[in-house]
Amino acid sequence: MRPIIPRVRAPLRLSMYLRFVRYLIWEFRWPLGVFTVVVLGGGWILHRGYRHEALSFARACHAVFLMIFLESSLDFPDEWYLQPLFFLFPVVGLGAIADSVIRLAFLIFTRKQNLPEWNRMLASLCRNHFLVVGVGKVGYQVIRGLLEMRESIVTIEMAAGAPFLGELFDHGIPVIQGNARMASTLEQAGVREARAVIVTTSDDLTNLDVAITARELNKDARIVIRLFDETLATKVAGTFAMPTISTSQVAAPAFIAAATGRKVYQAFQLAGQEVHLTDIIVCATGRLVGRTVGEVQSDKRINVVMHQSNRAGAVNVNPDPDIVLAPDDTILVIAPMEPLLALEAMNQAPACAEHATANKAGRS
Numbered sequence: 001m002r003p004i005i006p007r008v009r010a011p012l013r014l015s016m017y018l019r020f021v022r023y024l025i026w027e028f029r030w031p032l033g034v035f036t037v038v039v040l041g042g043g044w045i046l047h048r049g050y051r052h053e054a055l056s057f058a059r060a061c062h063a064v065f066l067m068i069f070l071e072s073s074l075d076f077p078d079e080w081y082l083q084p085l086f087f088l089f090p091v092v093g094l095g096a097i098a099d100s101v102i103r104l105a106f107l108i109f110t111r112k113q114n115l116p117e118w119n120r121m122l123a124s125l126c127r128n129h130f131l132v133v134g135v136g137k138v139g140y141q142v143i144r145g146l147l148e149m150r151e152s153i154v155t156i157e158m159a160a161g162a163p164f165l166g167e168l169f170d171h172g173i174p175v176i177q178g179n180a181r182m183a184s185t186l187e188q189a190g191v192r193e194a195r196a197v198i199v200t201t202s203d204d205l206t207n208l209d210v211a212i213t214a215r216e217l218n219k220d221a222r223i224v225i226r227l228f229d230e231t232l233a234t235k236v237a238g239t240f241a242m243p244t245i246s247t248s249q250v251a252a253p254a255f256i257a258a259a260t261g262r263k264v265y266q267a268f269q270l271a272g273q274e275v276h277l278t279d280i281i282v283c284a285t286g287r288l289v290g291r292t293v294g295e296v297q298s299d300k301r302i303n304v305v306m307h308q309s310n311r312a313g314a315v316n317v318n319p320d321p322d323i324v325l326a327p328d329d330t331i332l333v334i335a336p337m338e339p340l341l342a343l344e345a346m347n348q349a350p351a352c353a354e355h356a357t358a359n360k361a362g363r364s
Contacts, residue, residue, distance in 0.1 A: 294321025
């Protein structure tokens with residue numbers, strides 16, 4: 001069953017509304033300009049040249065405004081130079097209004113149908129956003145995480161029938177459909193205003209090409225690349241100073257954990273050293289029983305970031321060093337692999353795993 005994107009909407013800022021208003025003004029600039037010129041220019045001409053009665057400038061503009069809608073409040077002039085204007089004002093004014101109505105109707109239609117024009121307009125309003133290239137399974141998970149963090153997101157996807165597009169549209173996320181290797185597609189997605197670009201397609205060459213193009217267009221954005229080839233990922237990270245995520249490297253800890261029975265959740269770099277995050281269940285027959293958190297952390301390479309008491313059920317984040325470990329307590333540890341192995345040996349991890357499994361079966 002496919003996971004559903006959580007119903008979390010990014011906060012709409014006043015600046016985005018102002019950019020939307022500015023976009024509408026720019027989109028309707030010609031009809032608005034023509035309508036304004038007709039009303040103000042025609043009002044000035046009537047104010048200066050109409051002889052049937054004295055007209056203030058404001059009333060003359062109001063008369064032209066009504067004339068556009070075929071409701072003239074003035075008598076037909078005797079002046080020959082004003083007579084053609086009484087025919088031209090409605091034609092030009094109604095033409096400008098009709099053009100505006102057609103543009104507005106098209107804008108509404110593109111919004112309801114999620115057409116490319118609407119998505120490009122939404123993307124043009126975004127600033128300091130995350131640009132995710134590739135809405136596959138990996139890209140989808142990235143978008144879910146960013147939504148939970150309430151971040152602004154723009155996506156690029158080449159395939160029009162990608163399975164996750166419907167859910168993105170439901171959340172108002174702009175989707176630019178096109179080839180991300182082209183600079184024009186990245187620009188439509190607002191790459192120049194993006195805070196970060198995350199490239200997650202399933203093709204290494206495409207990801208590298210997109211990343212380099214994005215870097216050329218935005219020198220300040222953080223570029224993160226998904227690569228399958230671990231050797232290529234290392235070279236790209238070193239040469240281009242771009243964070244690279246190797247699929248094989250990320251998956252390796254999960255395979256090792258499943259094969260050895262350990263719970264290694266993630267490996268990451270910290271100060272140039274690879275460290276691992278794992279949880280350890282304190283075995284009743286192991287040497288961790290009776291030790292304090294501070295004693296475990298006496299090895300400066302080990303950091304206990306969480307402790308859960310089996311008896312009280314309480315969870316302590318960044319636990320106090322004087323907390324004493326009891327059988328079946330759980331600790332969450334960050335450490336390099338070597339001290340982790342030493343800690344597991346002290347805890348007699350295989351026996352502990354069997355003990356914990358038996359306890360869970362007994363409780364159920």
